[in-house]
Amino acid sequence: MSSQDIPEENLPAEQGHAHGAVDVADEQNPFADPGLPPHEHRIQDIDERAAKRSERTVAFLFTLSMLATVGFIASYVTIPPDRSIFVFPIGHISALNFALGLTLGAALFCIGAGAVHWARTLMSDVEVADERHPIQASPEVRAKVFADFKEGATESALGRRKLIRNTMFGALALFPLSGVVLLRDLGPLPEDKMRHTAWSKGKLLVNMNTNQPLRASDVAVGSLTFVKPEGLEETDEEFQNEIAKAAVMIVRLQPDDIKDKQELEWSHDGIVAYSKICTHVGCPISLYEQQTHHVLCPCHQSTFDLSDGARVIFGPAGHALPQLRIGVNPEGYLEALGDFAEPVGPAFWERG
């Protein structure tokens, strides 16, 4: 810091010390520090009965704490964990949690209240002043430290034997690399994993609710259905990872309402399939408003227009939801006509 160039005398006089030493009231200076006010007695200091009352209060609080602990143990032993009670105005709650919490709270609080009451009413309340000492060392100490350091440095010959110094620094700088290298196996490399999902050509759209393939005729205008690719089961080892990319929502619009040409091409008779994973940071976006065709993300309020290529119309998402190209197979079931054409979910550096 370049504060050297501000001379000391430019600084204001020190706080609380502007008017001479403490306790030396300056007759000439009405603002001078009058020093600590004289100590005044509390009622407990002069009236033994008041002090006794305080003592009893403190003892009462400590006794209450003991009783509360007994209550805690009794509640633990007697109340089964699945018993619920109605407590006004809280509602239906677990009897055990309520009893344990209140008894524990009371046991602790009474100890604290007793100790504080004791300190406030019975322990001395005379205010004492403690001197402060400057933290900075005196110039002599400073000089001694520097001299010692210099001596040590000279004795080590670190400055003279440059070869030792440089190789030591080199060794010290390199060895942490081992630790960094060890982190490599924390996970696989991204490669193109984020570009593929469980969808592929010919995979049926399976309704998440019924676990049955979805027919085009099942999907009504204004309805909302969530589907997963055929063959992906909840019990699969990799279900969570796959559904994190493959979750799709199906809505049906009037084909006339679809404004985007590609969306119309990739749809089937007004049925469109969009990734359910928000392109912002990956929340499952599905607050579909069937009249406006807008879909809102509950996490950060990005809003997409499903009738216009799912482009972003509000909020922090940077690009449209990826659309899944769908068709219908000869049996009337909806099927994917391929994987998503672009990575689903949040954008990343390599997305392009």
Place this chain on the structure above:
Amino acid sequence: MSTTTTTESRSRGKAPAGERIADWADGRLGIYSLAKANMRKIFPDHWSFMLGEVCLYSFLIIILTGVYLTLFFHPSMNEVVYHGSYVPLQGQLMSEAFSSTLHISFEVRGGLLIRQIHHWAALIFLAGMFVHMMRVFFTGAFRKPREINWLFGFLLFVLGMFTGFTGYSLPDDLLSGTGVRFTEGAILSMPIVGTYISFFLFGGEFPGHDFVARFYSIHILLLPGIMLGLVVGHLILVFYHKHTQFAGPGKSNKNVVGMPLLPVYMAKAGGFFFLVFGAIAAIAAIAQINPIWAIGPYRPDQVSTGAQPDWYMGFAEGLIRYMPGWEINLWGHTLVLGVFIPLVLFGVVLAALALYPFIESWITGDKREHHILDRPRNAPTRTALGVAWVTMYMITLVGGGNDLWATHFHLSINSITWFVRIFFFVGPVIAYIVTKRICLGLQRRDRDKVLHGRETGTIKRLPHGEFVEIHEPLSQEQLHTLTAHEQYQPLELGPTVDENGVERKLKGSQKLRAKISKAYFDEDSQIEKPTVDEYKEITSGHGHH
């Protein structure tokens, strides 16, 4: 407690057992010199000085309850079918982490209580640190020699945020999983390294099978370990520097006035630990927190509205909610500014707070120790800057909860988002101006009070018919307290030419400093405190009515 008083005769066998034990320990640990310096250490009394204790005690409570929870919690993402006692989840697939949290909540007696104490204490810990930090900021307690302790405290706040976040993610419920997904998205937005960091953190693609176990060791070992070290350092420095105090009779920059550690503060601070613990236990008995059974297990294709993080991460949530969706695609790469800018802003806004003590000391050029606290009004520019910062923080918190504001005040999410986008910039400016005005007004009032005395509210009619209010002169104690603060003068650059007529070269940084110094300390930014001469002139001139 006579056990630790130094006695001349240390003859074994004669001294009471307590003394013998103390002697034994002193011979090995040197406890007597430690006790000599600290046993009667003085602490000043003020409620705001106990905010730090709220933090310390809630931290201890979190550690105690956290250890208990580790006895039952399984940090594993293996999928299991639930067969516990909570009916609306029976037969559902969930991770072991989630199902063991259900076990703690429903089958372990008192498990729910400990979970709730742990979580409530965490929210209160963070809130306490925030308020404690504001207390230190607005009273100028961060000035020399306490800048390093300010940094320790700041680091504790930041680490507390991340410890809280990792803990909140452990049960692997639908709400916290959504938060982890958000973290993944934020990491992915980092240019060049984002995708790799994400794959290394999650052991592959999100959510993978590893993050609960990894967050667990971060949550219970790595971060709390660092925090414990910082807390110890923080406390050692508090002892070493001795506590600050407000100006008042008998209190100077060279002393500290209060009650001794033994016995008064031992009882008060020790008692306060039990008070804090008791209050939090009672809260955990009365109010439910994070009912993961109602939230359900995490699945990346499910979500609930009202998805928010705990309050201390609401700031990040707000930033990311109202940032416009900027995205740049160039040369086959994507720069996700819509997520990356909030990520950077998050760091910058917090760093501004961390660095403030150094900025202020550069502006004032003051290298002396300060142990007397400022009343916020007496540092109008600092106070105004602080309020501006808090305003920005609070506006962002509002942005982070925009959906709940919308439903509870019948507003539109879109309007709230726009309001927040604008007021993120405008709000702090307004807050700065208003706060500074208020501070100056209060300074003026103090000045009037010193010069003309306290308004008694008693109206007197003078013989010629005029009504006057009786002003009662202040006592010397009050006069001293109201005039004890120091006032800096704006930094003068001096003449632009030196005595030989040669133009002086001024560094840009010096000019900048002069400018800021002017903004801090010129006559528009502080009211000059009354001088002794002014006071004497007025009191003698007017005489007494």
Place this chain on the structure above:
Amino acid sequence: MKKLSARRRHPLAAVVVLLLALAATGGLYAAFAPASKAQADETSQSLAIDEGKKLYAVGCASCHGTGGQGSSDGPSLVGVGAAAVDFQVGTGRMPAATSQGPQVVKKKNIYSQAQIDQLATYIASLGAGPNVPTSAQYGPEGADIAKGGELFRTNCAQCHNFTGKGGALTEGKFAPDLEGVDPKHIYEAMQTGPQNMPSFPDTTLSEQNKKDIIAYLNAVNSDETVNPGGLELGGLGPVSEGLFAWIFGLGALVAVAVWVAARTAKAKKS
């Protein structure tokens, strides 16, 4: 259901559920009796249509057109079905005071169930649509609460929150709190998709699915729901928890701190 009652924690829960079910069944039987009779009886059905038409002309025609064909103020009602009418009128949403504002909200219903049934019969006669569900369809018998929870989280929670406390939509619209909503109306809402809510027809969300969802809601979002930890704080998650922690948690501790640090009263100087 047997399993459900047995595992409910409240000892009275089974009794309460039974009473509720009885009351619901009885009440609804009374309400539905005329309608089902009408289906059996040609003449009474046409009578209901006539009555419904009269009610329609007074309460609905100004917005939905004289023949239910719709106008600029209200959509066509051809093919919306009896279920839509029962929901909209039964929850007081229709007749709406105005078509202004982000969405039409629930208010006090001014029609008797018999009148609603007549209106519904009339609208159903304009074009086929979903029928009003029977209590067997939305009653608790044979419902899988846990499956209902999973379905709720997949299909509903994104708008209505984890346990159906409601949430915000775009431009001031919102998904309402589902506590205290008649199971029949919940069923009808899923079936018909009122206002901006998408519909969940039986072809994509089966009857059994709907029953499960209703049973789940009854378990987690009713007056009888047990919140073991204590105050539910609105069931809104971390925002209300954070406010509580600040105001009552830190607030209480600051109050305690003020007491701890305050000076003890001094004895009065006399």
